[in-house]
Amino acid sequence: MRGLRRSFLFTPGNNPAMLLAGPIFGADALILDLEDAVAPGQKDAARILVAEALGKIPYGGVETVVRINPLSTPYGEDDLRAMLKAGPDTILLPKAEPRALAQASAMIQEAGAKTGILGLLETALGVETAFECGGIPVVTGLFFGAEDFTADIGARRSAEGLEILYARQRVVVAAAACAIDSIDTPFTGIDLGEDFFADLEVTKKLGFTGKACISPRHVEGINRALSPSAEEINYARRVLEADAEATRRGLGAVSLDGRMVDAPIVARARATLRRSGLDPGPASEPAPGPAWGQTPERASGPTPDREGERP
Amino acid sequence: MVLKERAQAGSLESSDCLVSVEPAGEGLGLQLSVRSIVMNQFGEAIREVARETLEAAGVRDALVDINDRGALDFVIRARLRTALERAGMKEPIP
Numbered sequence: 001m002r003g004l005r006r007s008f009l010f011t012p013g014n015n016p017a018m019l020l021a022g023p024i025f026g027a028d029a030l031i032l033d034l035e036d037a038v039a040p041g042q043k044d045a046a047r048i049l050v051a052e053a054l055g056k057i058p059y060g061g062v063e064t065v066v067r068i069n070p071l072s073t074p075y076g077e078d079d080l081r082a083m084l085k086a087g088p089d090t091i092l093l094p095k096a097e098p099r100a101l102a103q104a105s106a107m108i109q110e111a112g113a114k115t116g117i118l119g120l121l122e123t124a125l126g127v128e129t130a131f132e133c134g135g136i137p138v139v140t141g142l143f144f145g146a147e148d149f150t151a152d153i154g155a156r157r158s159a160e161g162l163e164i165l166y167a168r169q170r171v172v173v174a175a176a177a178c179a180i181d182s183i184d185t186p187f188t189g190i191d192l193g194e195d196f197f198a199d200l201e202v203t204k205k206l207g208f209t210g211k212a213c214i215s216p217r218h219v220e221g222i223n224r225a226l227s228p229s230a231e232e233i234n235y236a237r238r239v240l241e242a243d244a245e246a247t248r249r250g251l252g253a254v255s256l257d258g259r260m261v262d263a264p265i266v267a268r269a270r271a272t273l274r275r276s277g278l279d280p281g282p283a284s285e286p287a288p289g290p291a292w293g294q295t296p297e298r299a300s301g302p303t304p305d306r307e308g309e310r311p
Numbered sequence: 312m313v314l315k316e317r318a319q320a321g322s323l324e325s326s327d328c329l330v331s332v333e334p335a336g337e338g339l340g341l342q343l344s345v346r347s348i349v350m351n352q353f354g355e356a357i358r359e360v361a362r363e364t365l366e367a368a369g370v371r372d373a374l375v376d377i378n379d380r381g382a383l384d385f386v387i388r389a390r391l392r393t394a395l396e397r398a399g400m401k402e403p404i405p
Contacts, residue, residue: 015324015327016324016326016327016382016383016386017324017325017326017327020326020383044393044396044397045320045321045389045390045393048389048392048393048396049386049389049390049393051389052385052386052388052389052392053385053389055385056383056384056385057385
């Protein structure tokens with residue numbers, strides 16, 4: 001099932017003990033990896049094991065994501081076909097570019113499956129076509145992969161991450177424009193040191209909705225960082241109350257704590273509640289339009305609630 | 312279904328099992344050997360999973376060895392399916 005999408009924990013697909021332990025770490029989503037974590041000679045074994053695991057392990061509210069091999073490899077299509085029978089919530093498609101995403105999307109739709117796709121943008125072309133990728137049917141999010149991306153553009157990875165700043169921003173903006181999730185690249189260390197928290201701070205400030213991790217130790221920090229604080233939740237509720245009152249009274253933008261509350265502020269408040277796992281309720285209906293010749297009091301209606309527009 | 316060659320799948324890590332399969336002459340039937348760290352508790356259950364998986368694959372004659380390290384049913388089934396496919400079964404096992 002799909003719920004909150006803050007933390008995505010990678011788990012090797014050919015390791016039964018880790019597949020069993022995966023759901024207990026508190027991650028919102030578990031990525032069962034058939035790609036880099038599996039040796040070439042074990043691709044068949046991992047594919048069968050993950051398919052069996054999906055039918056038997058009680059994942060509860062944890063979203064099941066399977067990273068298949070790229071469709072350009074000898075394993076990719078077999079992986080996807082097998083997973084369409086096994087029924088994970090989501091396929092994470094590596095080396096995602098419009099053509100590969102369209103192919104995967106078509107296979108999923110032809111199978112009548114309810115599986116969504118996260119596009120793993122990790123090539124220069126993938127990043128540059130992020131908006132196009134995000135608009136392909138059944139794509140529910142864009143996932144940035146820094147390691148392959150930097151290799152593709154010939155840059156060297158650094159602690160401060162200057163070489164991936166543009167790509168990160170591009171992915172966030174494209175995903176937001178498509179009204180889907182944006183998932184940041186994992187921190188590649190396993191410690192819980194300053195570097196991890198500094199990287200996580202960048203993830204949050206740039207606007208990513210989620211972040212991947214390779215160590216269970218990172219899950220809690222990610223969940224905390226990408227969840228709105230109690231103060232933010234309270235403010236969001238007050239914004240929605242003020243907006244509802246304004247709508248009832250047929251007013252335009254209303255003031256709260258001395259600041260104007262208009263459509264973008266309302267949309268952000270609704271997103272804050274959703275990221276907290278709370279129901280923001282139905283969007284307020286804009287006040288009836290003014291009669292001919294009257295000046296409209298509200299320049300525009302509320303920004304459409306983006307949740308629900310896409311699968 | 313007839314196996315064409317000897318094949319193996321899985322590992323001896325905890326929660327896994329190492330499965331070996333080998334062709335047997337027609338009419339010799341299934342010869343199933345199981346070793347397990349939980350033999351007393353689950354030996355018969357492991358045999359049952361193996362028999363069901365072999366039957367579903369249509370394998371009638373084979374030598375099958377399972378060295379279990381505490382694998383759950385789905386792991387045993389996955390490793391046996393993999394070994395059978397590696398042994399030359401053409402069609403994916405349902």
